[in-house]
Amino acid sequence: MLALNIASSAAALPGRARSVFRKTAKAAVAACLALAVLQPQAAAAQQTYVVGSDRGGYLHDRLIELKNLKRSGTRVEIRGRVCYSTCTMFLGLPGACVDPNTTFGFHGPSRSGRRLAQEKFDYFSRVMADFYPEPLKVWFMAEGRNRISGIYKIKGSEIIRMGVKACRSA
Known part of the structure; x- marks a missing residue:
C-alpha cells in the first residue's frame, strides 16, 4: 500500500x-x-526475567539459558527465596540485580554429588567463577568451590556489597 x-x-x-x-x-x-x-x-x-526460587541445575543447560538472555538483552532480577548452585551464575549477566533477602547457595562442580577429576574440577570451577563479580569470584575459587556436599549460603545483601546492584522494590 x-x-x-x-x-x-x-x-x-x-x-x-x-x-x-x-x-x-x-x-x-x-x-x-x-x-x-x-x-x-x-x-x-525492555523485557525482565524474574528468577524465583531456583535450586540450580545442569551447568550445560544454564550456560545456554545465560547466553540467550545475554544475547536478547533481557534484564534479570533475582528475587526468589533461594538461588542455589548454577542459579548463582545469573549474577554475571549485565544489569542483573539482586533482592537483599534472597539466599544464594554456592558449591563446587560435581557429577551427581561426586567430585570430578582435578582437571575437570578446575575447568568447570573457572567457568562458574567467570559469572561472579570479582570479590565473589576470588572467594569462590579459594574456598566456595571446595564444598561438594552441602552449600555455602550468602545473603543477597552481602552479594550487593560485593558489587551486584540491588533490585528496586516491587
Whole structure:
C-alpha cells in the first residue's frame, strides 16, 4: 500500500522533482524497514526475567539459558527465596540485580554429588567463577568451590556489597 501511494505521488511530479522524490521515498522506506527489524530487539531489551526460587541445575543447560538472555538483552532480577548452585551464575549477566533477602547457595562442580577429576574440577570451577563479580569470584575459587556436599549460603545483601546492584522494590 505504501509503495503504491509513493508511486502515484511521484507520477504527479515534474521530471527532476520526481527523481528527488523517489530517492527520498526509497530512503524513508529503507529507514522504516530497518526500524521494523530493530523493534523486536528493542522490545526484548525492555523485557525482565524474574528468577524465583531456583535450586540450580545442569551447568550445560544454564550456560545456554545465560547466553540467550545475554544475547536478547533481557534484564534479570533475582528475587526468589533461594538461588542455589548454577542459579548463582545469573549474577554475571549485565544489569542483573539482586533482592537483599534472597539466599544464594554456592558449591563446587560435581557429577551427581561426586567430585570430578582435578582437571575437570578446575575447568568447570573457572567457568562458574567467570559469572561472579570479582570479590565473589576470588572467594569462590579459594574456598566456595571446595564444598561438594552441602552449600555455602550468602545473603543477597552481602552479594550487593560485593558489587551486584540491588533490585528496586516491587
